[in-house]
Amino acid sequence: KAGVTQTPRYLIKTRGQQVTLSCSPISGHRSVSWYQQTPGQGLQFLFEYFSETQRNKGNFPGRFSGRQFSNSRSEMNVSTLELGDSALYLCASSLERRVQETQYFGPGTRLLVL
Amino acid sequence: GQNIDQPTEMTATEGAIVQINCTYQTSGFNGLFWYQQHAGEAPTFLSYNVLDGLEEKGRFSSFLSRSKGYSYLLLKELQMKDSASYLCAVRPLSGYSTLTFGKGTMLLVSP
Numbered sequence: 001k002a003g004v005t006q007t008p009r010y011l012i013k014t015r016g017q018q019v020t021l022s023c024s025p026i027s028g029h030r031s032v033s034w035y036q037q038t039p040g041q042g043l044q045f046l047f048e049y050f051s052e053t054q055r056n057k058g059n060f061p062g063r064f065s066g067r068q069f070s071n072s073r074s075e076m077n078v079s080t081l082e083l084g085d086s087a088l089y090l091c092a093s094s095l096e097r098r099v100q101e102t103q104y105f106g107p108g109t110r111l112l113v114l
Numbered sequence: 115g116q117n118i119d120q121p122t123e124m125t126a127t128e129g130a131i132v133q134i135n136c137t138y139q140t141s142g143f144n145g146l147f148w149y150q151q152h153a154g155e156a157p158t159f160l161s162y163n164v165l166d167g168l169e170e171k172g173r174f175s176s177f178l179s180r181s182k183g184y185s186y187l188l189l190k191e192l193q194m195k196d197s198a199s200y201l202c203a204v205r206p207l208s209g210y211s212t213l214t215f216g217k218g219t220m221l222l223v224s225p
Contacts, residue, residue, distance in 0.1 A: 031211040033211055035215075042217035043157070043201065043215040043218075045212055045214065048211055090156060092211075101211070102159040102162065103213060105157045106156055107155065
């Protein structure tokens with residue numbers, strides 16, 4: 001089974017621009033979560049989608065948004081980029097049939113904002 | 115909410131045993147996870163604890179004490195490839211897939 005894939009893997013943007021990141025979960029997984037990872041803050045939860053609905057949202061400004069499509073693929077968008085948005089953005093999917101179901105992470109998209 | 119603390123860095127020698135601690139403050143959770151993350155790579159699942167006690171999986175074991183808000187990951191027979199960041203995470207009571215992570219412990223294994 002193919003793992004979680006994320007595109008693009010690397011991205012360079014300038015302040016004020018907007019960016020869209022894509023995530024394809026493992027086949028059959030309906031839950032997709034997004035995380036931001038920085039050296040200072042570690043892994044921080046952005047939001048989670050299940051069956052095209054946002055079920056949970058972390059403590060990030062409204063510039064961060066996302067959506068999920070009927071095939072479970074997900075995108076996240078960051079508008080009006082700031083230097084502090086430079087980070088590794090990780091997507092994770094899970095089956096969620098059991099509470100102990102783990103999340104499987106993609107390789108991430110490394111975003112650099114100049 | 116959840117507050118998760120881990121040591122920032124640890125060093126150990128090849129062949130040794132190392133214990134990475136994780137303390138948390140939470141009103142409740144549906145399980146505690148440990149992930150391994152090599153530099154530049156995605157986190158990969160190591161272990162899951164929901165009840166008190168020890169879970170063993172080859173060279174890796176994880177322990178949980180819910181009453182003490184404490185967990186540890188035990189790595190035996192350390193190998194150079196174990197040099198990585200180890201992340202402790204809890205799943206909230208909502209039952210959804212979201213995980214709240216600690217900042218991770220960078221383990222350096224030397225020859």
